[in-house]
Amino acid sequence: MIVPLDEAVRELVHDGDTVALEGFTHLIPVAAGHEIIRQGLRDLTLVRMTPDIVYDQLIGAGCAAKLVFSWGGNPGVGSLHRFRDAVTSSWPVPLEIEEHSHAGMANRYVAGASGLPFAVLRGYSGTDLVAHNPHIKSITCPFTGQELAAVPALNPDVTIVHAQRADTDGNVQLWGITGIQKEAALAAERVLVTVEEVVDTLDPVPGQVILPARVVTAVSPVPGGAAPSYAHGYYERDNDAYKAWDAIGRDRAAFTAWLEELTGAASLAGPQPAGRAL
């Protein structure tokens, strides 16, 4: 249950998998994304409502064949340039995209978590998203005759989220902006949770969200694993890092140097010490 991050990624994530690394500005599993890059995984279908800079990095590293998303940007800064380069110039590999609205993606996860084949929402009507996404269809309400949008359930092979704490049994505590993490986890075949710390017993926290151990496949202790996003109660968002990414992401050479540093540093440093300690 409690395993080092490199081991967890090796066991749970495979080439060609559909992988959701969720987090809505808060608690983004950045360290897990970097581990996927280090392990050189390929042909992934990456899923996330708000792909931000860690997805820009995964796409730039050539890990993804497809992206399923609703808003791809560097929050508060601008565009994702590796994502843009992949879409407009197929660099480093072509990237297929499947594009939704936030409401559409949220409801796809809700259907997935609910064991239903699809979800219904009042949305998408009149937008060009409908013509470009075969996963948005129209459905007539059997009671009122209203036309509504239907979207299929989203059930990732593996969902990865970051949380504040877990106990040694693998029960997970997560609080603050909770985004879509709970639904993404409950919709998935396998669930990896990276956490700031593993404790013997979880203290009750007001507004807590718990993923019970029975829906969690593995927990990896990765202190600081959400940085440069933030972990409420542990550390703040590093806004400067988001701004700094813009210059690196804009330039293929600068990005390649960044990538070499990430992957090179890993092979020299060996396994993550934080994971080994437990």
Next chain:
Amino acid sequence: MTTVTWTADEIMTVTAARSLRDRMACFVGIGLPSTAANVARRTHAPGLWMIYESGTLGAVPDHLPLSIGDGILAETADTVVSVPEVFNYWLQPGRIDVGFLGAAQIDRYANINTTVIGDYDAPKVRLPGAGGAPEIAASCREVVVIMRQSTRAFVDRVDFVTSVGHGAGPGDRERLGLTGAGPMRVITDLGVMEPHPETRELVLTGVHPGVDVAAVRAATGWDLAVSEDLALTPEPTTEELAVLRELTGSA
């Protein structure tokens, strides 16, 4: 002689702030909408109920968040809810008075594009995409758009309809089953546009001081109609400017 001087961006933001009324529930996008909403809350609309799509309802941040999910929004909110809850329980049933949006492109019927410039399958520029905007534009009781005006942004036809404004004209929103009134105001660095009550096409209804109508028309990619009762935007007050500059750090 006046001692108050201001920039085009400042009068745009202040004018947008003034379009929000006290105690409204406002779905706030990041960037200019967030700045304007925070100015409104600190001036004439202290009870403005700001919702960010990260699920923070009733946030009262003491500084401008860089993103919709900054910790300051969660710390100060009345409640924090999940993403399905904010869209399904709050937005979809029409509980939000005003949606406050920006855009990359807008057309004469206030349809909005935040997806691509150019062809979808071979775009010239790939933009971030829809986010919450399609349903905000569909379901809020009304929508206010704030964006800088140029012929690149104000186009005859948007390259991609991310969010529906008034479609192709009268009756379109009703036909599409959109429950809100749609964009009722577009505020730019040059002036204010509102949909014509019958044609639903945007009409210039106000200009900011020092801006002439020809300049607004020159910055618009269609033959912009001008209201007979063209208003002149009141200048930003000293208080409004002080609040805005404190927020943006340009004081």
